[in-house]
Amino acid sequence: MQNGMHTDTERCVRAVQSKDARFDGWFFTAVLTTRIYCRPSCPVVPPKPENMTFYPSAAACQQAGFRACKRCRPDTSPGSPEWNQRADLVARAMRLIADGTVDREGVPGLAARLGYSTRQIERQLLAELGAGPLALARAQRAQTARLLIETTALPMAEIAFAAGFSSIRTFNDTVRHVFALSPSELRNRRPKTTVLTPGTLTLRLPFRAPLNPDNLFGHLAATAVPGVEEWRASAYRRTLRLPYGHGIASLTPKSDHIACRLTLSDLRDLPVAISRCRRMLDLDADPVAVDDQLRTDPVLAPLVDKAPGRRVPRTVDEAEFAVRAVLGQQVSTAAARTHAARLVTAHGEPVDDPEGGLTHLFPSPEALAAVDPESLAMPRTRRTTFTTLVGQLADGTLHLGVESDWTETRAQLLSLPGFGPWTADVIAMRALGDPDAFLPTDLGIRRAAQELGLPSTPAALTARAAAWRPWRAYAVQYLWATDSHPINFLPV
Numbered sequence: 027m028q029n030g031m032h033t034d035t036e037r038c039v040r041a042v043q044s045k046d047a048r049f050d051g052w053f054f055t056a057v058l059t060t061r062i063y064c065r066p067s068c069p070v071v072p073p074k075p076e077n078m079t080f081y082p083s084a085a086a087c088q089q090a091g092f093r094a095c096k097r098c099r100p101d102t103s104p105g106s107p108e109w110n111q112r113a114d115l116v117a118r119a120m121r122l123i124a125d126g127t128v129d130r131e132g133v134p135g136l137a138a139r140l141g142y143s144t145r146q147i148e149r150q151l152l153a154e155l156g157a158g159p160l161a162l163a164r165a166q167r168a169q170t171a172r173l174l175i176e177t178t179a180l181p182m183a184e185i186a187f188a189a190g191f192s193s194i195r196t197f198n199d200t201v202r203h204v205f206a207l208s209p210s211e212l213r214n215r216r217p218k219t220t221v222l223t224p225g226t227l228t229l230r231l232p233f234r235a236p237l238n239p240d241n242l243f244g245h246l247a248a249t250a251v252p253g254v255e256e257w258r259a260s261a262y263r264r265t266l267r268l269p270y271g272h273g274i275a276s277l278t279p280k281s282d283h284i285a286c287r288l289t290l291s292d293l294r295d296l297p298v299a300i301s302r303c304r305r306m307l308d309l310d311a312d313p314v315a316v317d318d319q320l321r322t323d324p325v326l327a328p329l330v331d332k333a334p335g336r337r338v339p340r341t342v343d344e345a346e347f348a349v350r351a352v353l354g355q356q357v358s359t360a361a362a363r364t365h366a367a368r369l370v371t372a373h374g375e376p377v378d379d380p381e382g383g384l385t386h387l388f389p390s391p392e393a394l395a396a397v398d399p400e401s402l403a404m405p406r407t408r409r410t411t412f413t414t415l416v417g418q419l420a421d422g423t424l425h426l427g428v429e430s431d432w433t434e435t436r437a438q439l440l441s442l443p444g445f446g447p448w449t450a451d452v453i454a455m456r457a458l459g460d461p462d463a464f465l466p467t468d469l470g471i472r473r474a475a476q477e478l479g480l481p482s483t484p485a486a487l488t489a490r491a492a493a494w495r496p497w498r499a500y501a502v503q504y505l506w507a508t509d510s511h512p513i514n515f516l517p518v
Contacts (some may be wrong), residue, residue: 032080041066048234048314051103054081056092062206063087068098085165086156093206101169101204104232105310111461113432115140116154119147120162121428124220124301128163129190130269139429160499167191170203170297175201175212176228180293182209188293198498208421211398224378227296231277231284233309233388236335239279241503242307245339249359251350251366252373253385254409261285265377266302266342267387268295272377274384275303275342284309289380305428305459316461316497320504321495325478329504336503345419346428347457348439351449352412365404373397391419411444418442426453432460455499464491464498474505 032038032053041049047067056063057073063081064070081087084094084101094101109120115301118140122128127136136159137144148158155162171189174180201209247257255264263451266273271291278285284307288299304310308509313335321327341347354362366388373393374386394416402409420423424438432454439450448467455463465471466484475482481490494501 032082033076035080038066038080039078042068042078043072043074045069048098048312050232050234051106051310054080054084054087054100054103056087056090059322061092061326062095063092063100064095064318065098065100065103066110066182068095068100070095070097070217081156081381083155083157083162083165085161088165088168088204089157089161094204096205096207101165101172102230102387104234105304107234107310107312107315110305110459111309111312113460115142115147118171118429118431119151119159123159123162123166125428126166126190126269126295126298126301128159129297133159136313139427152409162188162504164200165204166297168200171197171201171209172205172212173227173229173296174293175209176216177229184293185209188296190294190297191220215229225289227288227290229286229288229300230280230308231304231309232282233284233307234311234313236281236313237279237309237337238333238335240333242337242339243277243279244419246306250364251363251370251388253367253370254388256383259381261287263381263384264342265379265384265387266295266299267346267390268292268298270294272375272387273299274377274379275299276381277303277307299305302342306340306342308340311461313339319497320494320501325480326494326501326504327499329508331454333504333507336500336507338455338459338461338503340459344428344430344453345391347392347420348415348453349388349391349412349424351453351457352408352415352444355408355411355444355449368403369394369397391416394407395420407444411442414442414444426457428459431457432463436460455502460499462496462498464488465502466491468502471502471505474508476506478505 039054042055045067049066053066054063055066056079058077058079059073081090105124109117119136122136122139127139133144134320137147141148151162152158169191171185174185174188183194186194189197191197191200198209201212205212243262246255246262250256261276261278263274263276266275273288273295275292276287286303288296290296290299317330317334321330350362350366353365369389370386373389376386377384379385399409399413402412404412426435435458436450439445439453448465451463451465454460466487472482475487481487491498491501
């Protein structure tokens with residue numbers, strides 16, 4: 027599977043005829059006779075090949091005049107893994123659009139964040155995705171509207187506003203155009219057994235199988251900061267800092283989806299909250315491509331076969347993760363959680379959790395930059411690292427976001443005092459989302475390498491890991507799982 031797959035007609039036809047769910051999100055099938063578009067795994071009888079045409083995005087299908095299939099609901103497909111494994115302009119733009127930037131700041135705001143002209147961005151998105159940024163954002167608004175229609179009892183006017191539409195008329199027209207149903211008809215199709223909880227949204231987050239939830243949720247639970255995160259009743263719960271307000275997410279792994287429950291102070295944050303939860307759980311990854319590549323190494327093959335589908339646990343807040351990485355330098359995991367919890371209690375913003383347990387948002391860089399350095403219970407050198415990091419995050423000198431260029435940001439991190447390769451690379455892996463970030467100096471990785479007969483010195487291990495590219499961050503997850511002596515402290 028690769029970029030531009032929709033242009034390989036023969037391959038797309040085979041995927042549709044075999045109803046292969048692995049290709050959902052990679053391309054969309056538009057049926058010329060019915061004028062509908064589907065995901066490759068649509069359960070209906072496949073159309074004749076001559077009646078199929080293929081598009082790289084739902085927005086391109088909609089722009090070409092096709093409406094979404096009512097059976098397979100292509101708008102709920104996992105996102106394309108392209109946008110998580112690439113760092114070029116189109117990938118960074120798609121991550122920003124998913125994060126709601128066009129709805130909040132318009133196309134000029136998107137262009138300003140990326141450092142390109144609006145014309146360049148529109149041209150590149152149109153060439154690769156068949157739709158410009160406005161059409162892509164419109165498709166996302168339609169999906170958000172459908173979620174709110176089907177999972178809440180809100181009046182349609184409130185849903186239109188929350189989904190980002192400028193008017194009721196535009197909302198009605200878009201829903202009819204995309205789904206061939208009016209908003210009221212969509213609501214009437216909702217199962218009668220649906221239970222609606224005021225103030226809470228319940229939805230399913232799809233993923234490509236296989237998914238191994240143990241390392242993913244286990245890591246998040248083991249490193250949870252009290253007050254901000256918790257593991258309760260088989261669910262990982264945490265607070266979210268969002269553009270219009272705050273939220274609480276509860277995420278429970280199921281066999282074919284992640285059950286997601288969101289409580290939001292402002293419903294306009296729904297698409298951003300969903301995007302960040304998906305990103306934290308790495309749900310748009312292509313585990314088949316990752317595992318197939320890692321299996322080519324005879325040392326990694328048994329690890330992959332034993333527990334396929336490992337994901338890279340990421341974050342909902344890049345700045346928060348960078349701060350926590352510094353707090354965790356050269357101390358135990360328990361000590362790092364204690365340091366973070368103290369900062370949360372003293373400087374985090376209080377939130378109300380209807381279920382109890384969660385009390386604060388993690389402190390913003392601006393709040394942490396105002397902290398008296400002498401009050402920080404850490405060595406002077408790490409205190410300097412901490413204050414420099416939060417100072418640069420607060421004043422915008424350093425920006426960590428979905429649009430960050432991985433190479434440039436890593437170099438910028440390494441220029442900060444107290445930042446070594448491990449800290450920069452773990453931020454690249456878990457905060458920035460670089461799928462090829464590697465940690466050859468990590469103690470757990472070196473111990474695992476020794477147990478498996480791999481080179482254990484950083485230089486030799488890096489050379490050996492060249493065969494794992496571009497998925498070395500996933501190789502790290504498999505290697506960490508073999509270490510019989512859990513890491514007790516984190517290098518710099």
